Amino acid sequence: MSTEQALSAAVLRSDRFRLEREADWIRLEAMVTKMEKGKSRRLSDDDVLALPTLYRTLLSSLSIARENSLDAGLIDYLEGLALRSYFLVYGTQTSFGRWLGSFFGGGWSRAVRAIRYDIWIALSVMIAGALIGYILVAGDRDWFYALVPSNFSDVRVPGASEAALRGTLFGGQDGDGLGVFAAFLFSNNAQVAILAFALGFAFAIPSILLLIHNMALLGAMLWVFAQRGLTTEFVGWLSIHGTTELFAILLAGAAGIHVGRSIAFPGTRSHLKAASDAGKRAALVMVGVIVMLICAGLLEGFARQLVDNTAGRFAVGGGMLLLWLLYFIGFGRTRRRPGA
Amino acid sequence: MSDSSAVEPWIRQSANPKFDRILVTPEGVPLNVTVAAAGARAGALLLDIVIILGLIILVTIAGLALLWAFGVALGDNLQNTNGPLQFLAVVWIISVFLFRNAYFLYFELGDRAATWGKRAVGIRVAARDGGRLTAEAVIARNIVRDVELFLPLVFLSSAEASGTMSGLTAWAGFLWVLMFLLFPLFNKDRLRGGDVIAGTWVIQNVKKNLGDIVAPSAIAPDGAAPFARYQFSDADLSVYGEYELQTLENVLRIDQDDALQKVAASICQKIGWEPGSGDERAFLEAYYTALRARLERSMRFGKRRKDKHSPHE
Numbered sequence: 001m002s003t004e005q006a007l008s009a010a011v012l013r014s015d016r017f018r019l020e021r022e023a024d025w026i027r028l029e030a031m032v033t034k035m036e037k038g039k040s041r042r043l044s045d046d047d048v049l050a051l052p053t054l055y056r057t058l059l060s061s062l063s064i065a066r067e068n069s070l071d072a073g074l075i076d077y078l079e080g081l082a083l084r085s086y087f088l089v090y091g092t093q094t095s096f097g098r099w100l101g102s103f104f105g106g107g108w109s110r111a112v113r114a115i116r117y118d119i120w121i122a123l124s125v126m127i128a129g130a131l132i133g134y135i136l137v138a139g140d141r142d143w144f145y146a147l148v149p150s151n152f153s154d155v156r157v158p159g160a161s162e163a164a165l166r167g168t169l170f171g172g173q174d175g176d177g178l179g180v181f182a183a184f185l186f187s188n189n190a191q192v193a194i195l196a197f198a199l200g201f202a203f204a205i206p207s208i209l210l211l212i213h214n215m216a217l218l219g220a221m222l223w224v225f226a227q228r229g230l231t232t233e234f235v236g237w238l239s240i241h242g243t244t245e246l247f248a249i250l251l252a253g254a255a256g257i258h259v260g261r262s263i264a265f266p267g268t269r270s271h272l273k274a275a276s277d278a279g280k281r282a283a284l285v286m287v288g289v290i291v292m293l294i295c296a297g298l299l300e301g302f303a304r305q306l307v308d309n310t311a312g313r314f315a316v317g318g319g320m321l322l323l324w325l326l327y328f329i330g331f332g333r334t335r336r337r338p339g340a
Numbered sequence: 341m342s343d344s345s346a347v348e349p350w351i352r353q354s355a356n357p358k359f360d361r362i363l364v365t366p367e368g369v370p371l372n373v374t375v376a377a378a379g380a381r382a383g384a385l386l387l388d389i390v391i392i393l394g395l396i397i398l399v400t401i402a403g404l405a406l407l408w409a410f411g412v413a414l415g416d417n418l419q420n421t422n423g424p425l426q427f428l429a430v431v432w433i434i435s436v437f438l439f440r441n442a443y444f445l446y447f448e449l450g451d452r453a454a455t456w457g458k459r460a461v462g463i464r465v466a467a468r469d470g471g472r473l474t475a476e477a478v479i480a481r482n483i484v485r486d487v488e489l490f491l492p493l494v495f496l497s498s499a500e501a502s503g504t505m506s507g508l509t510a511w512a513g514f515l516w517v518l519m520f521l522l523f524p525l526f527n528k529d530r531l532r533g534g535d536v537i538a539g540t541w542v543i544q545n546v547k548k549n550l551g552d553i554v555a556p557s558a559i560a561p562d563g564a565a566p567f568a569r570y571q572f573s574d575a576d577l578s579v580y581g582e583y584e585l586q587t588l589e590n591v592l593r594i595d596q597d598d599a600l601q602k603v604a605a606s607i608c609q610k611i612g613w614e615p616g617s618g619d620e621r622a623f624l625e626a627y628y629t630a631l632r633a634r635l636e637r638s639m640r641f642g643k644r645r646k647d648k649h650s651p652h653e
Contacts, residue, residue, distance in 0.1 A: 072589055276539025
């Protein structure tokens with residue numbers, strides 16, 4: 001029986017409605033099924049062009065059917081197909097490459113600038129943490145052992161000789177195992193940064209504590225070296241990768257604080273809306289943090305061992321810091337102008 | 341989602357109405373969705389963890405095999421194997437990091453917005469506000485996974501290993517960790533921490549096939565349609581409402597003889613007809629068509645009759 005015959009014979013108006021349109025629905029369903037199986041490349045150009053139209057037609061069919069038809073099976077079908085095609089029409093449509101392009105082309109630096117107040121908070125927290133560590137250990141040496149985990153403090157303990165400390169900063173590296181070390185450092189630091197961000201979810205307090213603790217460790221270590229007059233050398237040793245790594249941890253902590261602050265003080269938005277707005281912005285920053293930590297891992301694993309003098313280390317570390325600052329402050333500003 | 345819309349007739353009433361939600365598309369058409377239950381989420385996650393562990397083990401075995409091959413090729417010369425060994429270690433560390441973090445990202449950014457585990461149990465990630473699911477949202481929801489899932493694992497194993505935990509701190513830490521893990525159980529949309537931050541939720545997939553026309557014999561082309569054999573009066577058709585119509589639709593779609601007989605008999609009894617025999621399907625299709633025509637007609641005038649207990653239009 002052809003469609004025309006069926007149409008003329010159909011008793012119910014709602015059945016005629018269905019017979020007139022079902023060819024479009026079936027075509028859309030076939031396309032949706034193909035796309036869900038990851039075969040969207042096999043769709044013809046005609047199909048790709050027709051997808052949004054078919055989708056909107058389907059939605060209007062659904063709205064009409066809800067008001068005019070009592071065929072529950074039909075409405076269920078339309079509802080299910082509408083949801084499936086909605087997900088494809090409004091799916092994550094950017095390809096990974098294009099997303100990466102927009103990310104480095106300004107998305108990242110804009111996200112960093114958007115959380116600048118949280119960066120100031122995180123920065124002051126970090127400075128305070130380092131000061132606390134330094135002052136605590138200066139007042140009572142036993143604090144050192146409480147702050148620094150034992151695997152860090154092999155020779156670097158209060159009262160170590162200048163030669164022993166200098167030995168940990170310079171020389172002795174023949175370049176073996178550097179790659180492994182860099183990869184390990186990256187993986188380790190990345191998890192710490194992710195933690196600093198993710199903990200922000202609990203009103204930012206754990207993020208702040210984590211920042212303080214990590215920086216107190218650094219402050220305590222700084223005191224040990226300062227006791228033997230090695231402050232400049234230690235800062236140089238640290239700065240070669242530290243400017244990048246500490247910057248990354250700063251951003252991760254700031255991203256966590258941003259999310260926590262938005263949950264605690266959502267302003268005029270609902271708590272959930274504020275959380276998701278802040279979360280998406282912070283997620284961009286976090287991808288950047290991972291990128292920075294990869295750089296830091298490479299610098300720590302290779303450059304620190306290869307550049308064995310303080311002046312060179314300061315040059316590399318300072319150069320990296322300048323590069324990051326230029327990128328974050330200056331990059332991707334032009335696109336905002338038209339809207340402003 | 342307001343109370344006034346709760347009486348709209350198109351809102352689905354599923355077996356577990358606790359998880360029924362409405363998602364409004366950007367075009368303004370509301371769609372019924374079902375939030376994935378906590379059990380389904382946990383099952384999917386468990387599957388994913390098994391898959392990730394499997395991948396890590398696979399990479400480890402492949403690395404070891406490669407190492408062994410190098411050893412054989414170079415005749416156990418340690419000086420020479422040092423280079424490849426390091427290279428393999430770097431690859432291993434980076435691939436474990438990627439499996440742990442990028443596995444979820446890669447699959448949830450795909451067209452189906454679901455990892456293998458989620459696909460297996462038929463659920464997917466979606467934006468809560470009905471908009472587009474963005475890459476940032478997927479990244480945000482998965483970064484938080486670290487505190488929810490891996491932190492408890494690391495916490496428990498390190499506490500176990502070092503034995504430094506005193507009773508009180510161990511319990512405090514354990515509670516803290518549990519709070520994140522069980523977060524989805526304490527809100528009605530089963531949002532985990534990552535979903536809150538990313539503005540996403542996890543809902544069930546639907547896949548329904550387009551069934552046939554319920555009463556095909558009513559549109560038979562040969563004029564001798566059984567519909568013509570039965571004539572129902574207004575009174576015959578006024579005993580039932582939409583609920584009964586849809587029950588009848590189900591019976592007709594499933595098409596089992598004894599069910600057809602039973603329903604035909606009870607309808608005949610209700611409207612005071614003599615139940616015939618052997619022709620139940622034709623009778624039911626005719627009655628269905630007539631009842632639906634009547635109900636749809638009054639529906640077009642804005643009058644709906646929910647079930648047989650509702651007042652007449």
